[in-house]
Amino acid sequence: MAEYRWNQSELAAGYNVGATLVHPHYVEMQDAILAEMAGAGATDGLVVDLGGGSGRLIERVLDRWPDTTALIVDQSQAFLDLAASRLERFGERTSFVFRRLQEDWRGVVTQPAAAIVSMSAIHHLDPDEKQQCYQRCFDSLRPGGVLLNGDEVRAELDDVYREQVECWAEHMQTLIESEAVTPAMAEALRGWRKQNVEEFGGSRVSGDDCHETSDSQLGYFAQAGFEQTSVPWRRELWALLKGVRVGSVDSSC
């Protein structure tokens, strides 16, 4: 079986340096997550980043709010190594767990979290896995805690969705041709184009780009118990999905 693409160290290094080029709204989406955390009062306590990669978002969280600690959960040791190096200056405020989001990761969250954040990772889960993951998020948050998933989402209308993936693929092609990204990153971008443009509408399995609409996913949020669900930010293929855990913590979790 081919190795899952995000596990290759050259790709992790390539994404680490090229994220803001590859993702046209990378910083803006991070800004939106930080703004929502501030609005929800999630500026102290534990912040969990699911698929947190090389720790770029958590670095901003820890710099901004000294009363936070952070846990990054990721299935790529290559990404986690980069995160450990980036966040070394924060010492014991950080921890890292090697885990697939398809698994039950609740046991590694040692205290109810103030916020669970994620960027560009959860769309790799198939629909059932997303629902389970969002349930685990709900179970792991403190009362008032917030889930913020900034991710690739499918537009309601097929032709709009197609236009959005084609637009991003064109952007990727420009990066490849101008050699603005590393060879490993260029290879991954070609793979993204094949799956999402050339094979548009094809079947998807866990690990692929399992794009789902905001409405479907906010439905999963509600099923998990989240309230105040909304999409506070959206740009082209990307949206920030928000849900709040209102109420008391279930002591069995």
Ligand SMILES: C[S@@+](CC[C@H](N)C(=O)[O-])C[C@H]1O[C@@H](n2cnc3c(N)ncnc32)[C@H](O)[C@@H]1O
């Ligand atoms: C595009 S990178 C984004 C990294 C980081 N969130 C950021 O925005 O810079 C995708 C990340 O999700 C992680 N990831 C993908 N699928 C995953 C899964 N099933 N379980 C855990 N992590 C996953 C990858 O290892 C990688 O770190």
